[in-house]
Amino acid sequence: MTTVDQVRAAVSTRGPNAWTGLPGSVVALFGGWLANGLIALVFVLLIVLPLGLVLVQAFVPMMFDPLHPGLTFDPQSLARIFGEPRLMSAILNSLLLAGTVSIAATTLGAAYAFAVHRTNVPMRSLLLGVPWLVFLTPAYLKGLSWVLLMSNGGYLSQFGLLPAPLAAGFFGPAGLVFVHTFSLFPLPFFVIAAALAGLGSEFEDAARLSGARLGRVWLRINLPLLAPAFALCLIAVYAEVLSDFGLASTIARVSGFGLMTYSIYVAASAYPVDFALAGSQALVLLLLVVALVLADRLLRRQAAARLISGRSRPARIYDLGPYRWLMAAFCLGVALLSVVLPLGAIVARAFSRTLADGLTLSNLTSDSLLEALTVSHPSNQALLRSLVYAGTAAALAAVIATVLSLRLDADRRIMRPVVLGVSLGAVAIPGIVLAFGYILLWNRVPGFRGWPLPRYGDASLLVLGYIGAALPYCLVIILTAVGQLAPSLTDAARLHGAGWKRRTVQIILPLVALSVTTAFLFSFIRSVFELPMSQLLVPISGPAAPSEIIHMFAKEDEGMGSALSLVTMLAVGLVAGAIWLLARAAFGRRTDPAPVKARLLATVESPA
Amino acid sequence: MTAALSCRALSKQLGDRPVLRALDLDVASGEVVTLLGASGSGKTTLLRLVAGLLTPDRGRVSIGGVTVWGAGAAVPPERRRVAMVFQDYALWPHLTVEGNIDFGLKAARLAPQEIVARVRHALEVTQLGAFGLRYPSELSGGQQQRVAIARCLAARPRLMLFDEPLSNLDAALREDLRTEMMALVRAEGITSLYVTHDQAEAMAVSDRIAVMREGAIAQLDRPEVIYRAPADAFVAGFIGGFSLLPGLAHAGEFMALGGASAPLRTTATLVGDVSLVIRPEDVRPVTAPGVNTLTGRVLSRAYQGRCWRLVVAIADSKVRLDWPDGPDVSSELTFSLTPENCTLVAR
16 A cells, blocks of 8 residues: 555654654754754844843943953942932933823823723724824824924924913923824823733623713723733833933933933933943843833733623713714824924925925925935935845845744743743833943854854944844734744645645645734834934945934934935835735735734834 | 554653553454544644654554664655645645646646546545635635645555544534545545544444554544443443442442442442443433433433533533433433443543
8 A cells, every 4th residue: 555655664764862852862852952053042142142231231331441441340330320410300301201201191192092992983984094103103292293393493483382481391301202192102002902802892891781870980990901902002002102212312412301222322422431330320220111011011911801701792982972073073183283284394394495484485305315316416315225134134134033933932941931031022122222232242252253144334243233123023023923823724725735845835834924024114114214223323335214313303404314214214204004915915815914013012112 | 454554562652651552453454443532642743743743753664564764764755645735724725626636646746647547536526626716715614624634635645644634614514515525535445544522433443443542542543432331431431421329339339439329230240449431311300210220310401402402410420411301400310221321431
């Protein structure tokens, strides 16, 4: 019989323990160690070592001293942070700002989520897109656009919409709270919208049948059930504001309102460079963020358990009658302040000669935009560089994450929880801290300095930085997708004679292709707009678009800066949209987009 | 004759818990054997060990006379030529019906004409000819199940494994598909190992049933033998909703504990501490008072179309009966059992 012969042949060609797919095999064990070693190496080089070097600076300040390097333990820099009023106020300002914004953004996000998910507000589809637009706009662009709107002689003043006291007060804590709130409300919106979706009407029905009125139902049933989601939002926004570099380097800098991230940037880049101080501040920032993220993880588990259980009926939609137009006005107001005005200001400025001459026909010009579209122009060069760097980084991050995910899915005992832990922790590392670590590792540590790739001052280091920042997100997205595949799919392939290569290429990869594309696009968009890495790791060959935009605004060439921002957003939108449509056409049948979206929501973070 | 499947002293431990305990099983060529048991009895573990998706701690597995595990052999699943119909069918969603069917044939590097012929045959016998270019998501549950079977048939396996293939379907569809599926398997003469926890399903599909308990086979026999003569109280309790009435047996008579009845005559030869197996359909209304009768109090009644299903309390036991009418709850009921139907099992 053919079958028996094949089985016999398989047995006869098999040496002792030669089946690498079988547990206990020496080859499998050796291969497993090798693979785990490579995974560990990737994480050590991209995250652990750079971060470690930053933190060590706080205690060994002379480690990279150009004149007298040494390994003497000296926590003086750490003590300096708490002794020097300027540094201490940066910490307090950051904490105060984060606290205020977390409450304001959570309230706004929750109200918006309730309006579009639980009421019959008109234009619901349109309003649902607003948080995504805000989320995908980088923080520094929002900051710069509000500078255009609120500055003395800015657009709002020109239209007489801005009373003088309001304009004066904007460039300070109040303005920062305002811009942060309207920038970050999508985060609580996503979390609370998901929680509301999980809150089936059966809880409400049961309460009403027990005699509770609507107000009491919300006070005693729905809000307590949503409490973990609210706590999660407060923590997530708090961590976001603490880590933010976009507004810290725009509005806060212009206002003279010192924040920790910008203070780290100054210590690590301004002459004389003070690595020890930067490291000490980074340590404090990281401790604050990590403590919050740990609390976040704790609450996330509780929230999931509470909200998922027992849901069997769809959520109730409230009919507001004529008041739905009032609700629509509220939502449109949010859209106006979070999207229309900021993006409108960028567009208007991109088509204007000067800010002072306002929106008049004589001031209208397409020069800046044409220059930004001219290949030989420096701004266009910056854009092209950004697209190439971000594309390369996103592709490499997606490939590395895919390979790691396939390996980690097979090894669920040690490496998977360790790598997932490091990845989730790395999500919380502020970009500025990681970028600083890359400088230390690749510019100061003997043995790393002379590498051809990556090399300090070269685009390769910036690309590596983008990969390091994007990898944790990619890994979480792809690993979740791989983990969601029913084991029976690959078991069936095995039983039909497919070896691991065929199983990987013909079964697993096609099924996770859409998630890999999502991870690629997420990394691509994030990297194109990534500011702190771009600022600290500027290649000698020229800056990336975010640095160029900030630089143009700093030298008051806002027209060109706005045009470059606009062209960058359009280019990224076109490229990402085209790739997504192609991927959907090719792989759309294979995966359900809902889990991808859920994963994105779970790892959501505004770029820069 | 060489068994198509032979398992010898197969043991498997998951964590600290032994899942299989030195289990022996032989399946003859063309035979359909069902592993029937409750959750945790080890039936799915045994199936996966045979497939090679799990590795035994000890023992030997042979397929078609060739050892695939044990005595130094370790043939991976992809070389065992074993096919499986999974509980969730495990159809690859990104491949069409034809793609699902020819996947394994291409992996085996069969000649293109052979692949086409096998796919066509598999589609024909499963009546899926019109659906070859559809994707699994475009098919009904029943059609998906037929694709899963077609995929296995096309592979012409030495052994076909069924892992609760009907558990995702509603009751009406389940019976139709069960009949259809087993007709295909019988027609192709494929040796099969079938896992289920549903005794009615096991009875319907099997040549023999292996009732499993805590990693061992409690009884392996033809369905009708297990039905008429369960090996012990566990098997009797697991099969067919039988009720057990504890008592003592002596000299062809059974006396229920607590004096719940007069002695019952039985053809069983067992003596000592026993349980009387009462099959719901075996009881009859009393025609001659005092002859092999039992009396109890009706606890509940439920109309089932052909008859009423009653639960009757006899001493400390609850007994399920099929009855021609529906007596009032709490009323007293007397019924009879013929001596031939008074099956006894050791307690």
